[in-house]
Amino acid sequence: MKKLVAFDLDGTLAESKQPLQEPMGEALADLLDVANVAVISGGDWPQFEKQVASRLPARADVTKLWLMPTTGTKLYRFEAGRWHAIYAELFDDAEKTKILESFDAALAATGFTPERTWGERIEDRGSQITFSALGQEAPLEAKEKWDPDFAKRKVIQADLRQRLPELSINMGGATSIDITQKGVDKAYGLKKLRDASDIALDEMMFIGDAIFPGGNDYPAKELGLDTVRVKDPEGTLAAIAGIVACLK
Template identity: 80%
Template sequence: MKQLVAFDLDGTLAESKQPLKDEMGEALADLLGVAQVAVISGGDWPQFEKQVASRLPDRADRSKLWLMPTTGTKLYAFKDGAWSAVYAELFDDATRAKIKTAFDEALEATGFVPEQTWGERVEDRGSQITFSALGQQAPLEAKEKWDPDHAKRKVIKADLEKRLPGLSINMGGATSIDITQKGVDKAYGLKKLRDASGISLDAMMFVGDAIFPGGNDYPAKELGLDTVRVRDPDETLSVIATVVTCQHA
């Protein structure tokens, strides 16, 4: 019996940067009836609010839901009828500027400058800086075609690691690379969640679509959590249904 089920967001609970579908909102409400739930991803709080918080049905027990933007460097909980930050860990200005310069240099060096972009490619999320190859507003179809096997981002990631040796660099979403303080990844976020919730890591499980070496969900597996790798949100629905059934048994 698991006390808490943690999820990645994009590619796991929803399509990239899209709101949860009604069916997923209902499934999470069912799950919140039998366990605590956490969502940890690279997006900042406004994205979480749009994709998750605003998409849950009224019956969902939000008091049992933990939302963890920017790879767990921020934590939000629902208290007194509203979402509030439990903590937030932010970059200093010098590090922020260094990261933005490194992105431009890495793209030029690796030759993966896309022909077309939609919106800003670099988003400063305070505690995390995220590079989206095709831009923050790129259509899902274009994003899915750009790097389906992660090959381009693996090359960019390797280049960035040479330029930013003191930072943590991970692939996320369909076209993104997330940069946080050294040691900050989903394992770090899950340990922070353990401390905030009082739930041991042994009593947690993690569900994500990027549980592979270099993927930003892989640290959860390395941490020793029971993990389930899914292909897409439809498969996640099946996982949730199974967990709810087992928790009722």
């Protein structure tokens, strides 16, 4: 019997950087009636608040919800009437400088410079540095067309891994590459979740759209969790409905 269902966010629960749609909020509320729920993704807390926390119906039991920004290097819980951080693991200034310089060098070397960008392309999330190829404010339509098969980002990822062998570099969302401390990936975050929740890994399952080698959801499968790969939020809705029916 599974006690916790963990989800990726962008491409799984919602379109890239978009709020949960009402049917997804209702589906998660149904799931929270029968299990703990975790969301682990590369975005920082403000993005989680916008996409998830503020989009759940009033009936949702958020005391059973575990929100894990920046690939699990931060954990937020709802206690005493508000969301607050349980922990946060941050880069130091020297590490940040090296990462930013490496991004510039990798992009120059690989030649993946889009004709147009929307907003900043690199975001410092404290415990994670994230590159968004088209910029943080790029429209969904443009993002979906830029690298649908991850091929462009695999080239950039390979270059960055040569420059930053001491760090973890994974693809996420529609156009992003996330850099964290070595060993920090969704497996790392899920182990942190195990320790914080006292729920064993074999009592968890994971649902995501990037459960393939090089995808930032794949570490959950390598960790040994039961996983469900979905194509989009519509597939996630179907998966949740089946899980709720089984757990009831």
